[in-house]
């Protein structure tokens with residue numbers, strides 16, 4: 001008997017360690033179901049290398065509305081229904097509002113000063129979020145309607161004069177409008193410094209964020225200690241960080257310079273700088289990244305607008321119906337304005353359908369659990385990464401009839417586009433594609449009004465047609481070849497943009513001329529080339 005005690009003391013820890021060893025990569029009993037795991041690697045061998053939302057949506061049919069994956073020791077939970085999002089993201093937002101720790105994100109922007117990427121939804125995050133909520137809130141945003149309409153009219157002018165560059169013109173629209181409200185300055189040309197720099201830096205920033213899918217630093221943080229000379233990714237990240245700080249630092253300096261001269265125009269950052277100490281946003285790093293995150297966040301609107309154009313080309317019947325509506329409501333004697341939007345229900349439905357068919361962030365942005373939660377016996381463990389499968393929810397055959405078809409009418413028949421012959425998921429709500437809980441996108445009003453005003457103007461002004469190759473054959477945009485990554489963007493593609501009539505183009509020329517008065521306060525720092533552009537093209541009217 002006395003020999004058994006030392007033996008047990010020896011065997012039990014070994015058995016325990018052996019059990020842990022055998023369980024490596026396996027799924028805990030209380031986790032949601034998911035594909036079978038393999039020892040050590042879990043589901044790493046089946047994790048999709050691109051467009052994961054498509055595979056997740058197939059798996060959802062087998063494993064249900066909440067499912068889990070193991071990638072080595074990490075747990076990923078995927079939410080495939082509005083109810084699942086409501087339960088964990090909306091209702092338990094105290095537990096589910098962190099973002100996963102991202103080694104590369106922290107190297108790009110240290111100290112969590114980019115509140116969209118900030119790991120912790122803590123006091124620091126709250127301060128930034130609150131400041132931005134005031135700016136972007138629907139009620140406040142209404143005051144930008146005239147400016148947004150003016151930028152939209154310039155976009156139509158740009159499309160008329162150089163339709164081949166349609167893809168970039170949309171980026172200019174978004175960068176210029178976002179920097180009016182954030183930095184109090186606009187960009188009249190594709191070649192304007194802020195546009196060219198943003199379009200250089202931002203894609204590299206997003207690419208750098210994607211490095212973690214190739215070099216698994218988040219899974220194996222030990223890789224961080226590889227010396228820079230052997231780690232190309234570290235040099236790449238350092239370079240992007242330098243460019244990022246140079247761009248947003250310069251924009252901040254311009255706002256500070258304007259304030260010193262007493263020439264402020266009431267933009268967001270001027271207001272923040274004036275209240276810096278009260279708000280607790282007073283370091284250069286904080287101010288620089290607060291502006292930066294808004295410009296970066298707004299770029300999602302470019303992808304949504306480019307997607308809208310793809311849909312107009314690919315679905316000519318819907319384009320024609322939308323034209324009939326805008327013609328009836330606005331007529332042919334003036335271009336659409338923001339105040340027309342409430343009277344254009346088909347255009348609203350068309351925009352909703354574009355977003356449903358190809359949501360820009362098909363998996364939203366990842367959240368992370370900061371404490372365990374158990375719902376109906378299912379464990380959402382501390383540290384798990386949570387994805388909302390927006391694409392899957394928007395293509396769920398249980399609720400959307402023929403979900404791969406483009407049918408704006410579904411949003412006329414039902415405000416959320418779902419079938420009328422089945423009982424809907426009771427937790428479905430508008431704007432699911434903007435995420436949920438405390439981290440829900442603060443840019444919804446910006447995004448919706450940009451889409452609405454441009455959809456109306458696009459359709460009123462032009463016909464969007466497929467490109468014709470040298471043999472005259474029509475080549476349509478490829479709606480299944482979008483980029484993969486956090487955002488799923490259409491790729492630059494040739495199309496034809498044909499004015500509906502000379503009368504409409506004359507109206508657009510006149511509207512463009514009228515923007516001079518509206519834009520004046522935001523054109524204080526234009527370069528000489530920008531001034532020449534305005535003088536020769538706009539201010540001669």
Ligand code: HEM
Pocket residue numbers: 115116117129136178293294295297298299300301304360361364365366367433434435436437438439440441442443444446447
């Ligand atoms: C169609 C356009 C847009 C889409 C589809 C979109 C989508 C999203 C999604 C899915 C999230 C993550 C929400 C979550 O974690 O639950 C997000 C976050 C965010 N978005 Fe947007 N967004 C759009 C436009 C904008 C615009 C125009 C801005 C700024 C002007 C913006 C700024 C942000 C910021 C700052 C965050 C981070 C919020 C936080 O972490 O607290 N977004 N967006």
